[in-house]
Amino acid sequence: MKSLYPVLCLFFWMAIPMQSEARTRKGILVVKSVTKGADVFVNGRKIGRTPLRKRVYLKPGTHTLRVSKLGFADYLDSIKIRRGRKTVVEPELFELNGILQIDSTPANAQVVINGRMFGHTPLQEALAPGGYALEVRLPDHQTFKKNVEIEAGQEVTLAPMLLYEAPMVETQQEPWYRNKWVWIGAASVIVTTSIITAVALTADDTADAGYPTIRIETTQ
Helix, strand or coil: CCCCCHHHHHHHHHHHHHHHHHCCCCCEECCCCCCCCCEEECCEEEEECCCCCCCCCCEEEEEEEECCCEEEECCEEEEEECCEEEEECCCCCCECEEEEEEEEECCCEEEECEEEEEEECCCCEECCCCEEEEEEEECCCCEEEEEEEEEECCCEECEEECECCCHHHHHCCCHHHHHHHHHHHHHHHHHHHHHHHHHHHHHHHHHCCCCCCCCCCCCC
16 A cells, blocks of 8 residues: 555646646636626536636637526626636626515415415515515415515515414204104103193083082172
């Protein structure tokens, strides 16, 4: 193993000049953008995000530069890289839409904007400036409703807390004719009516049997 150490050191020191020579054969791209958080692409490959502090080494020639951010118009340009030289680009992004960011608790809730389903939380959506009716829905939870105003270039962040709502349990009521207490009550009424009728008939029979009628008159 010790015998390999000098060989590795020699290879390392030889590689440094090779890398330096390879870089000198290329040009340097520097991207300076006032808009922070924009993605930078060169020839369709993402190389970073603004502010881009690193130097980008590119082969001499023409390359395609694209800088994009949600809510802004893309910046597209063809840049020419020269060997051993620095090319500085300062892209300016123009605001088109506003951003609506929704992070609900619990997550995975449906997001409905102006009656149309947009997705599930967490959700970030670019919207044209204007007013929107927002609903955040989750089964067995209270629906979050809010009217939001979107402005170009601005981000509206909402973090609704969806409260748990116990589902309503429907109880199926038994038909009245299957309720035993209805029939018991009806039977009681019939029995009571029969007794009253029997007593009334007995009273009539007694009156017809010739029993004397006593009349009491008071003299004033």
